[in-house]
Amino acid sequence: HRHLTGIDGLQPHEIMFLLDESEQWIDSNRSRDKSHKQLRGLTQINAFFENSTRTLLSFEIAGKRLRADVVNMHAAQSSVKKGETLIDTAMTLNAMRADVIVIRHQSSGAVRLIADKVDCPVLNAGDGRHEHPTQALLDALTIRRRRGSVAGQRVVICGDILHSRVARSNILALTALAAEVRVCAPSTLMPAGMERMGVTPFTDFDQALEGADVVMMLRLQNERMSGGFIPSNREFHLRYGLTLARLARAKPDVLVMHPGPMNRGVEIDSAVADHVVHSAITEQVEMGVAVRMACLDVLTRRARRVKGWS
Ligand code: CP
Numbered sequence: 001h002r003h004l005t006g007i008d009g010l011q012p013h014e015i016m017f018l019l020d021e022s023e024q025w026i027d028s029n030r031s032r033d034k035s036h037k038q039l040r041g042l043t044q045i046n047a048f049f050e051n052s053t054r055t056l057l058s059f060e061i062a063g064k065r066l067r068a069d070v071v072n073m074h075a076a077q078s079s080v081k082k083g084e085t086l087i088d089t090a091m092t093l094n095a096m097r098a099d100v101i102v103i104r105h106q107s108s109g110a111v112r113l114i115a116d117k118v119d120c121p122v123l124n125a126g127d128g129r130h131e132h133p134t135q136a137l138l139d140a141l142t143i144r145r146r147r148g149s150v151a152g153q154r155v156v157i158c159g160d161i162l163h164s165r166v167a168r169s170n171i172l173a174l175t176a177l178a179a180e181v182r183v184c185a186p187s188t189l190m191p192a193g194m195e196r197m198g199v200t201p202f203t204d205f206d207q208a209l210e211g212a213d214v215v216m217m218l219r220l221q222n223e224r225m226s227g228g229f230i231p232s233n234r235e236f237h238l239r240y241g242l243t244l245a246r247l248a249r250a251k252p253d254v255l256v257m258h259p260g261p262m263n264r265g266v267e268i269d270s271a272v273a274d275h276v277v278h279s280a281i282t283e284q285v286e287m288g289v290a291v292r293m294a295c296l297d298v299l300t301r302r303a304r305r306v307k308g309w310s
Contacts, residue, residue, distance in 0.1 A: 002302075003115040003122045004295055006131035007172040015176055019141050021294035022287070029065065029289055038297045039068035042099035042304070047089070048125065049075040049105045054260055054285055055125045055134070059102045062292035068100070090114040100300050103127070108165075121299040129163050129224060134295055135259050136169035138287040140177060142280050143214055145287075146255050151178035156208050156250075158184040158240055159218030159267050162191050163225065166259045167218060171197050184208040184240070186231060189220075205240050212250035216257040217242050217268045233266045242268045247278065255280050 007015070028036065044063040048056050056072065063070040073093075075081070080089060086105070093101055094117065101122050103111045108128030115122040126132040143150050155174055161167045161183050174181050181199040183190070194201040202208035209215065220236060247254060256268075256278045264270050273279055 002299075003124075004133055004299060005112050005115055005122065005124045005127075007133045007136050007169045007176070008131065010133075010173075010176070012176045012178075015137070015140065015173055018137055018291070018294055018298065019144060021298055022137070022141050022290045025065075025290035025293040026287070029286070029293075034065075036065065037067040038304075039063060039066035039100075039300060041307075042068045042300060043097065044068040044070045044100045044102065044296065045073060045093050045096070045098040046070065046102045046125070047073040047075075047093060047104075049080065049103070049110075050126070052104055052125070054288060055104060055132075058285070058288040059123075059125060059292050059296075062289050062296055065289070066293055066296060068296070086110055086113060087117060090117045094118040094120070099303055100296060120303065123295055123299065126165055128165065129168070130165050131169045131172075132165040132259075133169050133173075134288070134291055135166050136173040137295070138284055138291040139166075139170055139216065139257060139259070140173050141287045141291055142257065142284050143174075143179075143255065146280055146283075147213060150174060152180070153213040154180045154182065154211055154251075155214040155216060156182045156184060156202075156212045157216045157218065158205055158208065158242070160189045160220045161185040161194075161218070162189045163221035164218050170216065171199055175199065182208050182212070186236075186239070189231075206246065206249055209246060209249040212254055214255045214257060215242060215247070215250060216259075217262075218259070219261065219263050219267055233263070237266050240267065241265075242272050244269065244271050244275075247272055254278055257281065257284060259284065 046059050060070050099120050102125050104125040105127050108130035111124040111127040140150055157167050175198040183199050184202040184205050258281050
């Protein structure tokens with residue numbers, strides 16, 4: 001593959017390959033090993049049309065740890081605000097001879113559109129409600145390291161499934177790796193056809209939690225809700241908030257995950273989010289850097305070979 005636009009289209013062995021490639025960067029990051037130079041001489045542009053903390057910073061850190069020249073384009077300070085189209089923006093980045101472009105955009109499909117127009121590899125850092133592939137990879141890596149394997153794990157993904165690109169990419173990755181995936185949401189925030197994606201839908205969170213190995217909580221994506229039913233925070237917490245009492249329904253060694261940003265007291269209580277045994281939330285962030293290093297390295301290999309740089 002030239003680009004990473006989604007988990008959709010990746011074979012299970014390709015997902016496993018990216019997880020295996022990520023492993024080598026974890027220890028290297030922990031020991032602050034500065035000897036790696038895989039992306040030296042390459043220009044990486046991070047074009048973010050939507051807010052981000054974790055994804056933007058970890059792509060920047062990942063590129064810098066591999067010695068790329070990293071440039072961030074924030075849409076709020078760019079000529080997008082003056083009416084420039086997405087295609088014209090893409091052609092501008094291309095003309096600057098970027099070697100790899102990382103894109104976050106509020107429209108589903110925008111990353112694919114840009115990938116078709118530019119000469120270098122493009123990585124999707126989240127597009128609308130569509131996909132967030134590096135998030136799914138870092139989640140799978142976290143599960144694999146904590147539980148030994150993704151296969152056979154009962155994973156409950158709970159929250160605003162309808163608007164969540166994280167849920168979609170995770171469903172694709174986790175089912176490809178043979179996990180048993182349950183999704184849980186109010187019926188108004190549950191997409192149709194979940195069974196066709198190989199997952200079991202629940203509206204009752206207590207039922208969904210029975211025997212869970214992993215619980216992944218998602219926030220309400222209020223910015224993507226236009227009209228329709230928007231639950232109040234209080235109402236949502238009552239039926240779908242992860243409390244310690246609720247967590248007792250899962251396996252005793254259950255792993256709690258959240259992609260962030262968290263809304264404490266809404267979808268997750270602080271006692272759960274900060275739990276020293278169960279919570280893997282900060283570990284997810286750490287895995288994010290390793291996964292993004294692996295993706296940048298793997299996707300630029302061909303370009304580096306063509307240039308005779310590796
Ligand atoms: N998980 C995630 O995508 O977080 P950010 O929006 O902060 O990048």
